[in-house]
Amino acid sequence: MKAVVFEKFGETPTIQTVPDPEPAPEGVVIKVEATGLCRSDWHGWMGHDDGIRLPHVPGHELAGVVVAAGKQVTRWKAGERVTVPFAVGCGRCFECSSGNHQVCEHQTQPGFTAWGSFAEYVAIDHADTNLVRLPDKMEFATAASLGCRFVTSFRAIVDQGRVTPGEWVAVHGCGGVGLSAIMIASAMGANVIAIDLTDEKLDFASKIGAVATINAAKTPNVVKAVKQITNGGAHMSMDALGHPSTSFNSIANLRRRGRHVQVGLMLGDHARPQVPMDKVIAFELEIRGSHGMQAYRYQAMMEMIRTGKLKPELLVGKRISLDEAPAALMAMGGFEGIGIGVVTKF
Ligand SMILES: [Zn+2]
Numbered sequence: 001m002k003a004v005v006f007e008k009f010g011e012t013p014t015i016q017t018v019p020d021p022e023p024a025p026e027g028v029v030i031k032v033e034a035t036g037l038c039r040s041d042w043h044g045w046m047g048h049d050d051g052i053r054l055p056h057v058p059g060h061e062l063a064g065v066v067v068a069a070g071k072q073v074t075r076w077k078a079g080e081r082v083t084v085p086f087a088v089g090c091g092r093c094f095e096c097s098s099g100n101h102q103v104c105e106h107q108t109q110p111g112f113t114a115w116g117s118f119a120e121y122v123a124i125d126h127a128d129t130n131l132v133r134l135p136d137k138m139e140f141a142t143a144a145s146l147g148c149r150f151v152t153s154f155r156a157i158v159d160q161g162r163v164t165p166g167e168w169v170a171v172h173g174c175g176g177v178g179l180s181a182i183m184i185a186s187a188m189g190a191n192v193i194a195i196d197l198t199d200e201k202l203d204f205a206s207k208i209g210a211v212a213t214i215n216a217a218k219t220p221n222v223v224k225a226v227k228q229i230t231n232g233g234a235h236m237s238m239d240a241l242g243h244p245s246t247s248f249n250s251i252a253n254l255r256r257r258g259r260h261v262q263v264g265l266m267l268g269d270h271a272r273p274q275v276p277m278d279k280v281i282a283f284e285l286e287i288r289g290s291h292g293m294q295a296y297r298y299q300a301m302m303e304m305i306r307t308g309k310l311k312p313e314l315l316v317g318k319r320i321s322l323d324e325a326p327a328a329l330m331a332m333g334g335f336e337g338i339g340i341g342v343v344t345k346f
């Protein structure tokens, strides 16, 4: 099969012909029809992820068609249209048994712990626990765009952030994660403030549900601005970018008993940012992470998509070919454009 391969961290990936994958006894092989481009792929390519063994094929936001299933797979067969969360649970550990596959102790991640979906085919283990059937009407590109940023934002807003109607929600950073969060929080009935450095992204944020915007490049004190708009601070706030300053602001702009959810990755030099711990204690603030979403929780999100309350297709950006993927991957270290780039031609 054709695949994007890198042999050294930070060196230009190339298109190579490599052996087709075989399904594990509990796994399947999926013919990839669409795969999203993500900043995590860039982190992996840069060598920020300990799990990667070289040579490596990146890609973890995928949708496609099952072409082969292992002997022990009971729920899936060739021909079914599917997607999969980026954190694949083993189905047997304590976390999986308690319903928390997203933090499985033995999780595998396509494109990190194993070869990923920047290829014609990808092998996914523990298929019965992790595959998600696609609604008939959903395009593969839209389905691929859900796999990482959209589902993580769904879990961050709905399950971790526990947003309720009428609350104020601040979203710091309007890339793929941030825009997804804005759409989801708004659909949940919250009043959303979008914060970013560019007016272009803030205008788009307003179109998909933000009721207020703050351009952090032109605002000397973002925390003060959020507190003014919300009359005392946000109930829930998210760092969707993953930077020490946005993380700090997202905690500092909360009102008493507010909830911060960290979704933007903090790796390398950013792994241990400053936290206003004085405020965390005095205001009884909550700080949580959000790491993908369990396959079984997709159903609630899929129903909101089916009824038109969520429109993830609006967040699909550029569609490119696999041949263009190496250059696009290397560019992910810079600031994202609007929308999630997806490889749709293999
Ligand atoms: Zn597990």
Ligand SMILES: [Zn+2]
Pocket (backbone or CB within 6 Å): 037, 038, 039, 040, 041, 060, 061, 086, 148, 149
């Ligand atoms: Zn991703």
